[in-house]
Amino acid sequence: MKHRHAEQMKSYLRNHYRSRVTKEDLxxxxxxxxxxxxxxxxxxxxQTISDYTHGLRIKTAIYLLRHSGLTVADIAEQxxxxxxxxxxxxxxxxxxxxxxxxxxxREAPLL
Numbered sequence: 528m529k530h531r532h533a534e535q536m537k538s539y540l541r542n543h544y545r546s547r548v549t550k551e552d553l554x555x556x557x558x559x560x561x562x563x564x565x566x567x568x569x570x571x572x573x574q575t576i577s578d579y580t581h582g583l584r585i586k587t588a589i590y591l592l593r594h595s596g597l598t599v600a601d602i603a604e605q606x607x608x609x610x611x612x613x614x615x616x617x618x619x620x621x622x623x624x625x626x627x628x629x630x631x632x633r634e635a636p637l638l
Contacts, residue, residue: 532557533571544583592629
């Protein structure tokens with residue numbers, strides 16, 4: 528049952544990571560209390576809800592930095608970060624480099 532609940536929460540996060548997701552939201556998904564949902568999520572994934580969500584966002588950000596024509600600020604906003612500087616700090620903390628390093632790898636647009 529715990530494994531199924533964890534998978535339900537992860538699935539919900541994969542579908543909603545661009546918006547603000549709370550432990551209350553995840554609790555509603557599995558029909559349990561918010562604190563139970565948060566503890567279960569950490570126990571089953573080894574990550575907090577917040578860390579897991581940031582990981583999904585940063586993975587998408589890397590793809591967009593390399594393959595889209597969006598600016599860093601546009602990507603930050605699209606991924607649910609209200610503040611581009613917070614996105615920048617979070618990105619660097621999780622990847623070890625700034626978003627602009629990935630911009631250097633951006634593919635040239637096809638003509």
